[in-house]
Amino acid sequence: MNRYWWDSGGDRRIHWKAWDKLCVPKKYGGLRFKDLRAFNLAMLGKQAWRMLTKPDSLVARVYKAQYFPKGTFFDTQIGNSLSFCWRSIMAAKSIICSGVRRRIGNGETTFIWTHPWLQDEHDHMIQTEMPVQLQGTRVMGLIDQQTGTWDNDILTDLFQPEDVGRIMRIPVSLDYNDTWYWHGDPKGMYSVKSGYRRIVGDYESQGGEFMNWLSLWRLKIPPKWRMFLWRAICDILPTTTNLLIRRVDVSPYCAMCGISQENTMHALVMCDYARNIWEQSNLTIPNIVTNIFHVWFEELQNVLDSDGMLYAASILYNIWRARNRAVWEACLPRPNSLLRAAVTAKDAWLQARPIRPPAALPANAVAHAAETVHDAAHVETALMAGNVVPNLRRCRVDAGYLHDTGRATVGAVLFDANGEYLAAFNAPLPTCLTPLMAEALACKEALSWLKERGEQSIELYTDCLTLQRYLATPTAAFRSYVGYAIDGCKQIATLFQFCSFNFIPRSDNYLAHALATTAY
Template sequence: MVRQKPDSLVTRIFKSRYFPDNHILQASKGNDSSFIWTGIWEAKESLKGGFRWVLGDGKEIKIFKDPWLQGKVDYRVEDHHLNVIRNENVCCYFHPNSKFWDVHKVEHDFHNDDRKLILQTRIPQIEAKDRLAWTSSSKGTYTVKSGYLFWAAQHINNDNNVESQECWLKAGLSFDMQNVEYASSWLLDMFSTEDAEVLQKMAIVLSGIWFSRNRKVWEGKIITPAVAIDLSGKQVRDWQEANSRRHSDNDHSAASNVVSRVVWQPPPPGHFKLNVDAALHKGEGQFALGLILRNDAGVFVKGKNMKVAGEVSVMEAEARGVLEAIKWVEDSGIQCVIVESDSLLVVQALKSTETYQLEVGHILDEWKIKLKSRADLSVCHVKKQANRAAHLMAKVPCLLNCSNCFTSPPGLLVEILSAEFAV
């Protein structure tokens, strides 16, 4: 609470006494400390490795002393340049009176790896303060539960975690769980966004983990991840075969019809619909965005795709896509637009009153400011099956940090656009 609620009475009292000239992570224990502050300080020392800074106006972050740079394991800039002032704030590397990097100064003062990551870091285009975020939460907000999990990961050796990770890899799946605080919420989100093939693999893995742990706990037998996945996969296939015998051909036909109805729908008369999707290139430090604008008759009006450099989360990439869509609408002067994204997390975050401390929080704040001034503009969630055209647009070749604009659909999209227009 001391960091997440800086204006509270408790925070102001502690700050005035124990860290008046810096932030809590730099605070010392001090002499004659109260029992409460001593407890906070000791907990802070155990947990401070789980915090990092999120860039806002750059006035509070010390560029060499604080962890803030995305793409680095420890989030820290490498201090190697002897002629650079060690106590400079990040804002010293902005162009004067602007929210853009001074490229010449950055290139002069940093080596290639850090220089590249700094210039890829997005500076919020709104009034935003620097803030500390908790890296073990998808919202960047500290909770006691996430704090315990972080501490346990540092101090407890859990072989079961290694075995579980191997099970996921054996099934050809890999998820970034670093910022997942509640597995149940994450699993429900996956059910609403992933396709049937991925969900089946997830069911196989979860069943295999459960089976292997039961054998280990109750029978003392060790089953390798490969065997666990094979047995679980066989159970799923046996269930599918048994289940198929119980349904008639008519049942299968009805189920197919239900699935086929999940398609793109044109907007109401007099409106436009703008579909947007993001595609991450894992390990390449870049992501792509695809945008497609269609009218109320389902006719392609124009499209755009872009490739952006940066190490970002899936949620941040999807949020950046929607923000780019809103800006594109503003620049085009188009009225009455419905923006559709297949990221349920992003759309829910927009409508939520919760604060997101990570970079995505600044992006959501920009959304909200823009949407307040545009009553004719709305953002909605849509299933992946109804957003395939935007997904393909994101895959159209594009140079890094460039964009392509289309007044007619590229060849890759002709088939899907024709099928959706016919519907």
């Protein structure tokens, strides 16, 4: 694949960038190609995930009978005399086991010291040393079965204060069994994409490198110009300096001026020929002293608008084409001829681009309009069928969340069908693990408040589009703790004569947001 990317035709070409560098995401300077080994492991992880979460399936039972008859997939070891398929699945076991957690329900099947069930990002295991007599004990023993909450006396007797604090943050629901879930996914479901990200890890920009990669990929320019600029910024153009580094026997001097050694900055900006072109272009060019092209280009992005960047990209691309003609054909076009060619290419690109509507709505506004139309059609259908929605109320709800402490709050404002204010509500919420969990619990508390008021017909509005989609999908399956709150919302919603979940832009939900903020 690397050879295919760099070669053109039958001649062997230089691989200007290593494959692992091309696999880096675009926002960090790569081309987002897949690391094939990591991607294969991520797909194998799908099979391992099924072994772990569906132990009663036919395939899982076959492998269990042969390889781990007395335990679970989480506890099994590689062993000897394995089939090729089983060795492949076991290659992904460490990836799956490092990314899964136990969701605590009644605590009956989760071991305190050997299962990952804490919600700490960096340490998901109990750190307190395990007493020998408590080996094999389960989380159920830490829960007060009468109140359905953690038994604080037992926790303080057994664990260090740090572990006690981490345990107390975890919600308990005795109505659910303990399950495995994929940490980091809102639904708690493993996907090949999330597994791949876990394998390759997080990328970080290195100091001194080009930083505006996203702005480069967003430029409205022809793709071949964008790819040329990427190569220029990465300094992998076949200039004489780069060719000599790769032991290609060439003259070190620039083919356009014949005076200086040629690097990327010289060929595109500093050469007398290129400098003459930039002066005639009437563009605002950065006046900085540097021999590094990406430093100059980053400053160029700061001083030019989108039209100016299109023109500048066309000039850069045509200067490089002129340089190649000087190398291979020993001729150079006049600067004014090159500028005319650059303008012609720019105008042709603008004419070829599809014309967009002048007043395009942002994505969240389109989604809001679609949800509004859907709900209006729902109500109209109910009215046409004779199911009149009496005393329709509209409730706007929002959650507050402090990430460092997990503290969460709810704020809700109730209006009648004409938009007149009726009531308001705010309160603190139990400790939450994620902002989405806080939003779901806020909706649950708002619905409970509305039911206590005796309301029967409700349109609930939230500014969390992800939550609205989950609530509006009747078959959405959850393995994460968010599922507790989602299920609670849906159960309370069945108690109303009419209840719908709608999206509202955050800018229109400021009253509920202010109420949630004051509840701290």
